[in-house]
Each structure stands twice: as C-alpha cells, then as structure tokens.
Amino acid sequence: MSLDAFAKFPARLPKGLTFFKVAIPQNEIDDMIKLLKLSKLPPETYETSMESRQYGVTRDWMIDAKKKWESFDWRKTEDMINSFPNFTLDIADQSGPHQIHFAALISQKPDAVPVVLLHGWPGNFLEFLPMLNLLRKKYTPETLPYHVIVPSLPGYAFSSPPPLDRDFRIEDVARIFDKLMKDLGFGNGYLVQGGDVGSKVARVMAAEHDSCKGVHVNFCIMPEPKDVSGELTKPEQVGLKRTEEFMKLGSSYALQHATKPGTLSFVLTSNPLSLLAWIAEKFLAWTDEDPPLNTILESVTLYWLTETLPTSLYPYRQLYTPGNVGAHEDPKWHITKPFGFSWFPKELAPIPRSWAATTGDLVFYRQHDSGGHFAALERPSVLLQDIEEFVAQVWKA
Template sequence: MTKLLIIFALLGVGAAVYYVLNCNEGRQPPQMDPEEWWGPKDTKGRVDKTIKPFKVKFEEPMINDLRQRLKSHRPFTPPLEGVGFEYGFNTDQLNSWLTYWADKYNFAEREKFLNQFPQFTTNIQGLDIHFIRVKPQVPAGVKVLPLLLVHGWPGSVREFYEAIPMLTKQRPGYDFVFEVIVPSLPGYGFSDPAVRPGLGVPQTAVIFKNLMNRLGHKKFYVQGGDWGAAVASSLSTLFPEDILGHHSNMLIVQNSCSQLMYFFGSIFPSFVVESRLADRMYPIAEWFAYALEEFGYFHLQATKPDTIGVALTDSPAGLLAYILEKFSTWTNKEFKTTKDGNLGFRFTKDQLIDNLMLYWSPNKITTSMRYYAENMSKKLRDMDLDSIKTPVPTWGYQAKYELFYRSPRILRTKYTNLLNVTVTEDGGHFLALELPKELTDDIFKAVKAFIEFHSKKVKTEL
C-alpha cells in the first residue's frame, strides 16, 4: 500500500511538472476594439484629434482653497505609544507636512518645474489624454528610439522627471537615445476619466497604442512599473508585432501555471528559484501575512473607490496621509517601524508633494482609484491575459524591496523571450523616482539587447 501511495504521489508530481512546462500553449490574444468609445456619447464622431500644447497651471482659487483646508483641519487622533507607521501614517508627523505644503511649498516654482518638459493633450477614443513628449537633438549617426513610459498608482508622470534627462542624452557605448513619451493614465493627472465602466489595463493599452501611432510611431519600446507594468505587459500581449521590447520594474505573472509552479516551489524551492533569492518568494505564509497587512487599500479601491474618494477629495490631509504612507512602506516595508516612515530616505518633500498636486489640482483621486475596480471586474479577469504567451523580448528589473518577486522560470511561462532580469540588493516600488540612474542604466542595457535580439532574428529568418 505504501509503495502504491508513493507511485501515485510521483505520478501527481510528474503530472504537475508536465503541466507547468507545457501550460498556456496555443492561446491567442483577444481582438480589442481600437475605437471603443470612453467619452460622452454625444461627442462621438465629432472630436478634434489634433495634438494641443498643454501647461500645468495651479490656479490661485485652487491654491487658496487648498491652503485653507490644510490649516483648518480638526485635531488628529494621537498615535499609540511606541508606534511608528504600523497603524498607518503617524499623526504626530502630519502637522509638519501640512505646514510645509501650505506655507513652504512654492506653487509658482513647482508649476515651473512641472512645465520644464513639453506637454500635450490629444483626444483618443473620446478622452483627452495628457502626455509629456521629449524629442532629443542628436548628431548624425545617433538613432532616436521611441520609448513609452507608464506610471501607476499612487504615482504619476512626476515619477519620471529625474529619469527623462538621462534617457534623452547620449551616453558612451550606445548609438541611440530615446524620444520619451510619458502619458497620464486615463483618470489620472490631466487625462480624462472614462464616463462608463470597463476601462482597465487592456483598454488602456489600446489607447496608448493609438496615442503612439498618432505621434508617428507604429513600433516602439515600453517600460512600466505598478499599473504601468500591467499596461506594458498588455501591450506586449495584445500587440506583439508593434512592441519592439518590454522593460518592467514589476515583472509578474498571475495565471494557473505560474501559481501551480509557485506553490510547487514551496515544497521544492530549487525547482523554481535560485537558493540565494528563495527568501523573496518563500515561505508563502510570510508573504500572505504581509499581503493581509498591507493590501487592505487594494480591496477597498477594487470594491468601493467612490466612498473613500469622498474623503480624499475633501481633505488634503487625508490625501497626503493615504498616499505618502505607501511611499514609505513600499520603498521598504521595514520603514513602517520608524516614527517618520523614513520618507526622507530618498525623497524630498517637494517631490512627494508634486505628486500629490497631480491628484489634488485636477481632482483625480477618485477616478484613479476606480482603476482598481475596473481591473478586478469579472470581464477583465475572464480575459486572463497572463495566460497568453508573448514573444516580445522582455527584460525585468527586480529591486530588493519591490512588492512582488517572481523567478525567471515562472516569468517564462508567459514571456517566452525573457532576455534577462537585473536582480539588485537595493530599491523599492517607486524605482524611477527613487533610483533614476539605476533604472535608466538598465533601460539602455535592455534596449541594446532588444536590438541585438531582433538583428539575430532577422539573420536567422534569412
């Protein structure tokens, strides 16, 4: 009987291994409607599709109202004794932030800073989409490659401001630089929100592909983190012929195959991940405990975004606490034990408040949080894009303190041409803002590899 059980166990393990190695075969990407309309129905068919210059403008009435709200808040509930950020933003720290925002944040100078790059809007599928576009001037012989950068929540285009000059400047050892296009996600920053349900990551991929096409780029490179990573992955999945290369600083896969491999690795870690990196994935119980503690916001925004949106739209103090707590814990989860959340570790007050202003000024916190509800809808879950393989050459940057880590073996269940992963012992979730040089260095290396990949492919086909 014991031998029989062993045989059945081995057969079960063998079947699981076979499934892991052969799953996701043959699935084709769905056909997306390239003209799906997200704006008011009465505007369909008569929209101006020109590209219009845009400037960030902090209007005086908005500034005066904001200052009044920052200074007239009710007394905050004191934190518990001996507590840092474990219960959320430490309220002993709030007054210094609110005072800085109201009295020391120079709105005119920050407006000028935010306008340092050329910005535009254009109407795509009924929505005015805001984007930064920087086209470098280069000498003869230097190629200019189109690169789409996509942000996430609770970030914004502000995350890329330190990286843009590095991406648009030629560097030794590379015969190319980038024309950088950085759009605000629909419902974020200065991009219009959808007026009806259904605009999630795949639909955003369609909008951004249409944007790039309108700018004259049929084929382009893409990079993203957070929701931007999901949009970049969707572009690679839905339009593999148009994406020349896919770089992500949050490269993950969520499908039945990857999940089976993930759980199988909890028994046999060496089958899934290098021993030196096993603690980034296992033990599973530790990661689930962390998720239960930190992902309450996700459930709330995926189910009742408009309810919490009322509070955050009305109170800049609430908006600051809600968002900056993420910039603390997602940079390094150990920061929650400190009194100030270690927010000054790599970020300045101006950087973080710039980002807050791109939610407060255009009143977009509610519509940004709706993105969670759209992406968790049954319709989008049923699309199961992570179960569709993509041949687009892919490169991952895996920071030490990123929220998710998946080994190359798991990632290749979807990204069949995963060229490399850069594993580091530093960095967190907001990588472009935290370590812009390290990220841009990695993007240059990745794109050089993408070019070589396509060159070899052409030679092989010939």
C-alpha cells in the same frame, strides 16, 4: 538648450496635438491651503504613535507634513514640469474621445527608438521626470538614442477621465496608448516600460498590439505559478517573505479601491489631509528609504489640484476584485515578445526570476540590492541603465 529642441517630432504632427503648460489657477491653490489649515488631526492613539508605522502613518509625521504642506510652493513644481516638453493629444477611441497628456523628449536622430514609460497608482508621470532629466543632460536632441514618451494614464493628472457610461479596463488603456504612439508617428514599432498599473498596461500592449515590440517592467506581482523549478536565491527568499507580508497586511487598500471606490472618492476628496495620509502611507511603506517629503507633497498636490483621485481608481476593479482574472493569469496576455524584468528588493511584492519567466519570453533580468516600488524615483539612474541595456539588446534583434 531651448525647450523646443526636444519637442520636434520626426513625423507630421497629428491633428489634435497641442503644446501643454501647467498653470493651476491661484485661487485653487489658495483654497487647498485654506482647507489644509482647517483640517483637523486626530487625537494621538496607540496606533498613530507606533514609530514602526505598522498601523499606518504616525501622528508626528502628519504634524510635520501638514506644517510643511501649508507653505509648499507648487509653482516650483510647475516650473520643473514645464521645463520639459508637455503635450496633449486628442484620441478618438471606441470607448469615447480622450485627451491624453504626456511629457516627452523627442530625438532628432534618424534611428532613435520610441520608448513609452508608464506609471501606476499612487504614482503619476512625475515619477519619470528625474530619468528625463538625466537623458537631457547626457544627450543632445541630435544624439538622444530614444524618443521618450511619458503619458498620464486616463483619469490621472492632466489626461481626461475614463467614461461615465461604461466600464473602463486595462485593455482600453493599452489600446489608447497604442494609438497614441501610432498617431505620434511610431506605428512601425516601439518599446514600453512600466511599473505598478503601468506594468499591467504594458503587458496588454505587447500581447494585443503588433506595434509594441517588447516590454520591460519593474513590477510583477503574481501568485506562485505551477511547475516552477529552480532554487531561489537568498534575496528572492527574503523578497517572497516581503510579498507574503504585503498580501496579509498591506493590500487591504487595493480591495477597498476595487470594491468601494465610490465611498473612497468622497472620503479622500473631502479634505487634503485625508488624501495626504492615504497616499503618503504607500510612499513610505513601499520604498527602500523614505522619499523626501517634498517629493511626496508634489504628488499629493498634483492629485488634489487635478481632482483625479476618484478617476484614478478604476484599474483596481479589474485587478483586485475577487473572481476577476489579472494580467498574469490570463494566457492571452503572455508576453511572446522580448521581455525584461528589473528586480528591486523593497518592491512591495518582489517575486523570483523563475516566476516572472513563466509570464513571458524573459530575455533580460537584473537583480538590484536597493530600491523599491517607485524605482524611477528612487533609483532613476539605475533603472535608466537597465532600460538602455534592454533597448540595446532587443531593438536591433
């Protein structure tokens, strides 16, 4: 089946929409490998020798990852990305002009449901490509029940960075993505799914934009709500212990992102090995099973070659700086539209169903016995089934 078969939009194409093909200049790849080979590993310490990884990635893991990264074939990742339709769209917004990158599968079915899938940090649009692959194997363009849009958040991957002359917030991303969907011809309504930062953006899209008709998330970190009732299941009790452990021992990175992103920008772009350690730690700690090393290297390489680590940190100023109100605590972002939640046990903060229900009109809930923070990567068929069931339940209603 040709690539163009899933790339025909039902409406007239908006001005500023162009096909996009990933093609990183070879000299940039060569420079990355050269820097990687010159980067030093630290001497072994008590902390870096802990196989439990309680103090972070181990030296042995980094030795192996460094060696394999030095011979990593980025062109294979490019070919995989380019096997899907990719686009950029110029969007005029009150925060300034933006160019938003997105991958997509566009249906030729007249009643196809527009669905936008939103990633977070240290994720990126690559997280959802396994799900897109499942969809294009299962359906033809004529039978695909959805128009699936997978954008890169502003400042991530191939989307333009946030503005230099002003603060940039979740509300800005939500407004830009709502306009993205409208400009693509889906202004009559769409559904949104998100994890991590994407779940925060999804909430604001639902609360502030009429075109968004419902929200499904697989991430719902929040403090314990007042007056919540009902007994917790055994998995939920275990999940809260994991949440407590994360808040005590695993969330320091977020405070650093929020309070010292400038310093981190220099530290993490000084050499590829630093970036690998910082990102890999999260992929290893927040998943049910260690992801394949190649999967981690794809994402880290994407961050390095697009130079987007510094421009990807802005959500944390809003979400984790002490005194700021998060996307759950603010009543104006309570979801009054159909709300779905998929619970995975090795999520970094798996909160109970009763807690999630205080943040919106929870009409769909599914508890799984495996999977973690990167559900779209770890359990693509499972998450896709939840999304399809959520769409079937809420769209016609």
